[in-house]
Amino acid sequence: MSESVSFFSRLSGVRTPHRKDTADMQAVVMPAPATVLVPMSMNIGAPAVPCVGVGDHVDVGQVIAQPGGFVSAPIHAGVSGTVKQIEDFMMTNGRTCQAIRIESDGLQTMSPDIKPPVITDILSLLDAVRASGAVGLGGAGFPTAVKFSIGDKPLHAIIINGAECEPYITSDTRTLLDRQEDMFYALEILKEHLHPERIVFGIEKNKPQAIASLRGSAPAYAEIKALPSIYPQGGEKVLIYHTTGRTVQEGKLPIDAGAIVLNCTTLAFLGQYFKTGCPLVSKCITVAGAAVARPQNVIVPIGTPIKDVFDFCGGFREGHPPVKVLYGGPMMGIAVPDLNVPVLKNTNAILAMDEKESAIPEFTQCIRCGKCLLHCPLGLEPRSINAAYEHKDMQALQKLHAGLCMECGCCSYICPARRPLTQLNKLAKAELIAWQKQQKEGK
Numbered sequence: 443m444s445e446s447v448s449f450f451s452r453l454s455g456v457r458t459p460h461r462k463d464t465a466d467m468q469a470v471v472m473p474a475p476a477t478v479l480v481p482m483s484m485n486i487g488a489p490a491v492p493c494v495g496v497g498d499h500v501d502v503g504q505v506i507a508q509p510g511g512f513v514s515a516p517i518h519a520g521v522s523g524t525v526k527q528i529e530d531f532m533m534t535n536g537r538t539c540q541a542i543r544i545e546s547d548g549l550q551t552m553s554p555d556i557k558p559p560v561i562t563d564i565l566s567l568l569d570a571v572r573a574s575g576a577v578g579l580g581g582a583g584f585p586t587a588v589k590f591s592i593g594d595k596p597l598h599a600i601i602i603n604g605a606e607c608e609p610y611i612t613s614d615t616r617t618l619l620d621r622q623e624d625m626f627y628a629l630e631i632l633k634e635h636l637h638p639e640r641i642v643f644g645i646e647k648n649k650p651q652a653i654a655s656l657r658g659s660a661p662a663y664a665e666i667k668a669l670p671s672i673y674p675q676g677g678e679k680v681l682i683y684h685t686t687g688r689t690v691q692e693g694k695l696p697i698d699a700g701a702i703v704l705n706c707t708t709l710a711f712l713g714q715y716f717k718t719g720c721p722l723v724s725k726c727i728t729v730a731g732a733a734v735a736r737p738q739n740v741i742v743p744i745g746t747p748i749k750d751v752f753d754f755c756g757g758f759r760e761g762h763p764p765v766k767v768l769y770g771g772p773m774m775g776i777a778v779p780d781l782n783v784p785v786l787k788n789t790n791a792i793l794a795m796d797e798k799e800s801a802i803p804e805f806t807q808c809i810r811c812g813k814c815l816l817h818c819p820l821g822l823e824p825r826s827i828n829a830a831y832e833h834k835d836m837q838a839l840q841k842l843h844a845g846l847c848m849e850c851g852c853c854s855y856i857c858p859a860r861r862p863l864t865q866l867n868k869l870a871k872a873e874l875i876a877w878q879k880q881q882k883e884g885k
Contacts, residue, residue, distance in 0.1 A: 455672040455680070455819045456852045458609050458773065460648050461730075465612040468620060469726045469739040472754045474521045474546045478745030480506065481531045483539035484787040485577040486584045487513030492542055498525045501553040503721050506542055509572070515585045515787075516575050519544060520723040520743030522551040534769065534776045534783075541784075544745070558719040567635045574715045575722040575787070580606075580614065580676070580705030581770055583788035586712070589702055590636065598700030600629075600638045601685050602709055604645040604652065605669060605676030608771025610730040611791040616739050617707045617726070618645065618652035622659055624713030625706065629664065631716055636702070643706070644685045646671045673773060674850040678703045680819050692846055707790070725785055729755045733764040733794035742785050748792050749781035758794060766800035768793045773851040805860040814853035814863055820846050824853035824863040831870035836877040844870045845878075 483489040488511035500506055500519040507517040523546040531541035559570035572587035580603060602625070606614040617625070629641060641664045645653050648671040657666045667685050669675050679690045681703060688699040696703055711722060725744055730737040735756030742751055748767070758764055768775035769789055785792070814824040823842055830838035839845075844867065853863040 454817055454821070454852075455674055455850075456817050456855050457671070458607075458673045458855070460671070461609045462612050462615070462648065463610075464728055464730055464737050464739055465615050465649070467612075467616075467738050469613070469616050469741050472740050472742045472746070472751065474548060474550055474743055475746045475750045477526070477543060477545050477747075478521050478743055479531065479541050479543050479747065479782075479784045480517060480520070480745035481533065481539055481541040481784065481786065482507055482510075482517065483533060483537075484517065484583060484744075485513075485515050486582065487511060487515075487588075489539045490514060490517045492528055492540060494525050494542065496525055496527060499523070500525060500544060501551045503553040503556045503723055505555075505721075506544075509585075513585055513588050515577050515587070516573065516721075517542075518575055518721040518723050519553075520745055521546040522549050523547040532779075534778060552720075556719045556721075558717060559715070561631060561635070561716065564635045567631065570716065571712065573721070574712065576708060576712060576715070577722075577787050578705055579707040579711060579725070579788060579790065581774070581788050581790055582678075582705075583786075586704070586708060589704070592636070592697050592702070595697050596700055597636055597638045597697070597702065598688070599640040599642055599686050599702075600632060600636065601681060601701055601703045602641070602643045602664075602706050603676055603678075603681055603703055604643055604649070604706040605681060606649070607646060607671070607673045607676040608773055608775075608791075610793055611728045611771050613726045613728045613739055613790050614706050615649055615652055617710050618649065619655060621707075621710040621713075622656065624710040624717075626659075626661060626664075626713070627717060628709050628713035629661065632712075633663065638702075640665065640686070642667055642685045644669050644675075644681050646675055674819055674848070674852065677819060677848055677850060679848070692843060722787060725787065725789060727751070727785060727789055728791040729794075730791065731764070731768075731793040732796040732799045733758045733762045735759050744787055745784045747782050747784055748778070751785065751792060752781065752794060759796075762796040764794035765797045766795045768795070773855065774849065803860040805857075805862060808859055808861060811858060813856045813858065817852045817856045819850065819852060820848065822847055824867055827870050828861075828863060828866045831866055831873065834873075836874060839870055839874045840878070844874050847871055 490507035527543040576586035578584045847867045
């Protein structure tokens, strides 16, 4: 690949099984669990800081943690009840953060502080979005208020991400079908204060009902773009290119290409918040996988233990115990250590896979077929990155643009030798970033 890095010269990626078996199932509301555990790190950036103490009573929607910095977000109680403990919580990346454990009183009493925000200009819009606790609900977890803080940069397009390209997951599909009024309400406000040239919905063609419904109901200014069902169509850089033709260059942000990408469920939440003032306290998630007795879409309070969610869905199938449980989908999802971990703000699915689904194939030697390069959506060279990582050649990793890898899993998925290319790429990225930091500091 050349130094200039030319992305997306072809429609690359992989065709995965869709397995969207819950797409026709409207989300059902799960009763409040007995306790919730709310981690302070549920977004990219700084963790939130608790502002309640043990023994305090909290109501639904009450602020229980304040942002820990500019790139951070407040956290609100998803149940009413009593703060029982503020404890250490080990996240799936191995790091530790604080977490607030709340014992529910079963009443779900709403906080008296909840009221719709007054939005008159861009500053009040940013204040409202920041106060809502919004982060990217499609899985990324980037604080939404920060994404909207574009200053005087021109905004070509707000792109609504309805691709939902991971297998199994359908929670965004239900948003596109069931929460159109909320989405359109938010769009009117964003259009008025962010002044985009275009507003585009990007939706994969395997969701024909959602595409047809939106084309019949969306405002005239909103474009509904049907996209090929090729994973990872929902990747931010991929989606920007396939909806606008613009490229996000290495080291740049979407706004540098004139774009803001907003997950459709994030958009719907903002519409609901602008109307009611109720902050982010619950999440619609897809519960699926071969081990689940009754796969479905469920709305649960943030902090709900995933064991309680699986129990609500009938537990696990007899003869199909869960061998692997994931936050998110099978391509980019994160394995969880046990069933006591909670639903987070950016959890869009929990999958419980049986032995057959979760089996890891043995890998063999690379046969130099080049499929990993041909199918990489960013045109990277996974095999070469792996080799440079194994030789600890940081300069080669930099030349190969290893830092651009979005860990989508296409290379590992398509590899006939079943090599763990994505996992090694992830390790290579971490070492490259650390080396680049040392170089910058002159060490």
